[in-house]
Structures are given as C-alpha cells and as structure tokens.
Amino acid sequence: MPLIQSLAVGLLACAVHCLAPAALADSSQPGPFAVSQRTVTITRASGTTFTAQIRYPASSAAANAPFATAAAPAPAITFGHGFLSAVDLYDSTMDHLASHGYIVIATTSEGSLLPNHANFALDIRQCLTWLEQQNALATSWLVGDVNTAAFGVSGHSMGGGASALAAAADPRIKCLATLAAAETNPSAAAAATSIQRPSCFITAAQDAIVAPSSTLTEYNNCDAPRQFVSIAGGSHCGFVDSAIIACDSGTLPRPDQLAKTRSLLLDWFDAHLRFQPRAFTAAWGAGTPIAGTTTTRDARTTLTLGASALSGAAGAKPLETTITITNIGPDSTAFVLRASSSPFDVSFVPANIAELAAGQSATATVRVGSSAAGNASIVIDVVRGRDAAGASAALAVNFTAPPAGPADLDHNGVVDAADLATLQNSWGKCAGCAADFDHNGVVDAADLAVLLSGWS
Structure with missing residues (x-):
C-alpha cells in the first residue's frame, strides 16, 4: 500500500482521538478560538506580488494577534472571491472556519471588470505555497503552525469556478467546496474532469445570477467523490454578508443561508481534512440533513x-x-x-x-x-x-434474552407457567421433545423436577 494511503488509514482509525478540536453538534455555531486577521503580501513565481487576507485562530481577536498554539498544526483553506466582490464580503464564513481552527487565506487579486480566471486560480494556489513557506521559515509568525498535508480550497461564483481550476491542477489540495460556482475561462466544467479529490458543489435554488444547472455540469464532470447541494430559497448573493450592486435575492433570509453554508463547509472540511467521524456522518453517512437542503451524493x-x-x-x-x-x-x-x-x-x-x-x-x-x-x-x-x-x-x-437454562422452553429468559404448560402438553412418551430433559424418551416426573428446580 502506498505510504500516503497507509497514513490515511492510520489517521482514520484513530480519527476522533488524534485530531482536534472536536466539532460542535451544531456546526453552524462559532468554534472555540478567537479569530484574528492579517493582510499579507505574496510573491508569484514571476516575481510580481499580490495581497491576501488571512484569518486564523489566535490568542485574541486583535488584529495581527499571535497564532493560537492549541490549534497547531492547523489545516488551511484558500478561498476565491466572486466577481467584483471584495474579500470582506465573506468575513462571516471565513471567520467561522478560523474559529474552528482553520487558517483561511483569500487573495484580493483579479477584482477588476476584466479578471483573468487562469491567473486567479494560480493566485489561489500560490496562497498555499506562501503558507508552506511561512510554515518552514524560522522567523515567521506561522512557523510550525500549518498542517501542509491538509489543504482545501473554496470560493464563491467566479472564485468557485477558479477554485475548481485550482483543485484540478494542484495535488496539494485534498478537497474542494464551491459556493454557486460559475463557469470560467478556461472552463471550470472541463477542468472538473481532472479533479481527483472529494468535491462539494453548493448551490442556491433561487440563484438568478449563476443558474444551479451551470454548477451541476461541473458536478457531473467531476470524476471523484462528489456532492451537489441545493439550498432551498437561497440566492446567489445570499452567500455574501451584505448586498452589492446587481444582487439577487431569494425567499430564504441571508442569515439563514449563511448559517447553512457555515454548517456545510465545516462538515465537509472536517470530514476530509481532519477525518472526524462526526463530520463524516454529517457529510457522507446517516446524519440528519441540514434543514432546507437537498444533497445528491456519489462517494465513488x-x-x-x-x-x-x-x-x-x-x-x-x-x-x-x-x-x-x-x-x-x-x-x-x-x-x-x-x-x-x-x-x-x-x-x-x-x-x-x-x-x-x-x-x-x-x-x-x-x-x-x-x-x-x-x-x-x-x-x-x-x-x-x-x-x-x-x-x-x-x-x-x-x-x-438468553435462555434461563434448558427448562426455559420458550426462550424468553425465565422459567414460568408457559414452560410448565409446554411440559404438561408433552407428558408421556415423547421422543425428541424439548421437555424431555434427561433424553429418555419420556416426559415424566424427573423432567418436571428439572423444570421446577429452575423456576424463576
């Protein structure tokens, strides 16, 4: 068995004991950690730079607070924003994951009217490279705090499509969860055929900007464990914290849609990056579905x-x-x-x-x-x-109940009147009868004595 699968089997076998923190019963609720935020500058392979916001479990909620040592080494999620959507619009979702011990990093690049989707996907991936570098850098505030074997990717709308591009191209990414993923150029739907890791495509049933049928194509093309989730009454802009220009709306209030989104994302990442049995039950097993959601599962x-x-x-x-x-x-x-x-x-x-x-x-x-x-x-x-x-x-x-001895003729755990009646009905010659306890071919006083000695 390849080493990576041997390690995975070992992790899964000890999952709930080996990996922390334990998840809450209601995964839409905040986790145990304070959340801090930093803005960082990331250098591309070309030498150019871009900025990213990073949310993380911290010693306090103050900006630039030290990393919470109890969360280390923390899994990490790189997030792609939507078209013309500032990263700040996803504060509640990113903060929620960080409060549960995740590092969430979101590039601010490609925010113009003419974004380059391929470059956006590269920046989403470069965020993970930056985390690897910081984890290994002795002078970094993140040294030793990043679980570089537990990377996930997510994004909304354009960022959802770009995150699919990233997942298809980057083997470091262990799972994907998109929110109303839009088609991109190059095609996210085409790239989905190359995704080899669990992928969850979350949609809003009343999305008037990215039709759920468009995201469904990405789901159908994905040749890996996959899920397609529909949030009833949800809208495209229900995935962001506040409305922006040209936003749509659905019958589901925004706070309710965001709460369902928080649960879906946390369960998904906890199942695949932390191997938590509770999260597996929620994502793949017999857990109670989140109210107002419909999920199609294909675990391969x-x-x-x-x-x-x-x-x-x-x-x-x-x-x-x-x-x-x-x-x-x-x-x-x-x-x-x-x-x-x-x-x-x-x-x-x-x-x-x-x-x-x-x-x-x-x-x-x-x-x-x-x-x-x-x-x-x-x-x-x-x-x-x-x-x-x-x-x-x-x-x-x-x-x-186990039989109360040979005299428990009806195997109900007690020797009582029902057994006595069975013996009486068998009285006399009765070869092979259950009440012939001494196996002499006759149910008689000796057998009655055995029954009475075991009376309950």
Whole structure:
C-alpha cells in the first residue's frame, strides 16, 4: 500500500482521538478560538506580488494577534472571491472556519471588470505555497503552525469556478467546496474532469445570477467523490454578508443561508481534512440533513450488506453478515470499516480492506455481539483511505434474552407457567421433545423436577 494511503488509514482509525478540536453538534455555531486577521503580501513565481487576507485562530481577536498554539498544526483553506466582490464580503464564513481552527487565506487579486480566471486560480494556489513557506521559515509568525498535508480550497461564483481550476491542477489540495460556482475561462466544467479529490458543489435554488444547472455540469464532470447541494430559497448573493450592486435575492433570509453554508463547509472540511467521524456522518453517512437542503451524493464507493437485519440470543455466538465494498474509482484506495453508532460490540473481519483498484470489490464480515437483550439500528461506515469519503448502511440488530437454562422452553429468559404448560402438553412418551430433559424418551416426573428446580 502506498505510504500516503497507509497514513490515511492510520489517521482514520484513530480519527476522533488524534485530531482536534472536536466539532460542535451544531456546526453552524462559532468554534472555540478567537479569530484574528492579517493582510499579507505574496510573491508569484514571476516575481510580481499580490495581497491576501488571512484569518486564523489566535490568542485574541486583535488584529495581527499571535497564532493560537492549541490549534497547531492547523489545516488551511484558500478561498476565491466572486466577481467584483471584495474579500470582506465573506468575513462571516471565513471567520467561522478560523474559529474552528482553520487558517483561511483569500487573495484580493483579479477584482477588476476584466479578471483573468487562469491567473486567479494560480493566485489561489500560490496562497498555499506562501503558507508552506511561512510554515518552514524560522522567523515567521506561522512557523510550525500549518498542517501542509491538509489543504482545501473554496470560493464563491467566479472564485468557485477558479477554485475548481485550482483543485484540478494542484495535488496539494485534498478537497474542494464551491459556493454557486460559475463557469470560467478556461472552463471550470472541463477542468472538473481532472479533479481527483472529494468535491462539494453548493448551490442556491433561487440563484438568478449563476443558474444551479451551470454548477451541476461541473458536478457531473467531476470524476471523484462528489456532492451537489441545493439550498432551498437561497440566492446567489445570499452567500455574501451584505448586498452589492446587481444582487439577487431569494425567499430564504441571508442569515439563514449563511448559517447553512457555515454548517456545510465545516462538515465537509472536517470530514476530509481532519477525518472526524462526526463530520463524516454529517457529510457522507446517516446524519440528519441540514434543514432546507437537498444533497445528491456519489462517494465513488458502494456498500452492500448481506442482510439488513440480524436477530439472536444475547450472550451466545455473535451475529454476523457480510459487507461487500466496491471502489468505483477513479483511483485505487484502501478502506476503513467502522461502526459509527452502536450500543453493541462490533468487529470486522478483516478489520480493514486492502487497496482496491477502480472497479474492484472485496467482502468482509461484520460481527455483532451483546451480553444483554436489546435492539438498535447500527450504522456501518466504509471510509476511503485515499480521501476520507465513503458510504454508510444501517443494520437492524435484535438480541433476545438468553435462555434461563434448558427448562426455559420458550426462550424468553425465565422459567414460568408457559414452560410448565409446554411440559404438561408433552407428558408421556415423547421422543425428541424439548421437555424431555434427561433424553429418555419420556416426559415424566424427573423432567418436571428439572423444570421446577429452575423456576424463576
């Protein structure tokens, strides 16, 4: 297995213990960190420069405050603004991510009437290069504070299309989340065919500026784990903090659209950059959908249970069924198996699935045990080691009370009048009868004594 996939499987196996901070139940709410802001100058490979705003978890909310050491090393997101839209219009979204421990950097370039989309995508990528440089620079205020293996990209409208261009071209980017992504020149829709990492295309159902059908083309072209999300009543300008010239509006109030956007983005990045089980459940699993959103998911993975329900006596041999996993592709990946919600003891054989090429399948066994009676629907997750996308399935499990000895003829956990009635109905010659406890071919006083000795 390639080293990067071995590392990913290890991270996923320890996810909730190894990576912090833990996410809140309501991911639209602010995180635990104060947020500070700086304006930085970034040098391109050509030697020219541009400025970028950077939001980050800090020791205080004052401008240029020191980085919050508890957040290090922090994952980072590079963000692209919309056409003629100042970076400040996205303050609430960027601050939200930073409050949860993310570094968010947004280029201010290409803000003219005639932006160059290709150059914009290059600047979005150059922001990540700057973070790598600052992380390695001994004199930098960010030295050692950036998780350079956990880069994501996002953007709105023009910036959404440019972020797709960046994701298609830059292997450092581990996931993409766009907001009403517009078509660009060069084509973001065409570039989507080259995106190899999980991509979430978030749209607003009442967008009057970038039709959701345009973004849907990017989703359809993306040959990687992908999602298409529609926010009911949302508008194009509902993704920014305040209206600008030529803005549209929808029936959903702006604060509500922004809250849903915050949840969607945080869940997505936490799932793919932090490998958090809670976020995986929200993004790919059996979590409760965000109210007012509709999501189409394609994890490039299928999961099929041999049985959808299991039943048996508690305390006995574990119940089991098979799991068949298929990797749709486009690249090979290993898989981690886990039960994300279970009151029972759950194990898998094998514990993980070795690397599968695109189109390959593998089968594992899930075993469920319990020492006490009970029933629950447990959720089985299959998580891709390559990119932390995946699929889930529900397995209904029912454990009945263990028999209270051989005299518990109806296996309800007690020896009572019902068992006595069964014995009486079998009285006399009755070869093979359950009530013939001494197996002498006759149900008689000796068998009655056995039953009475076990009376509950």
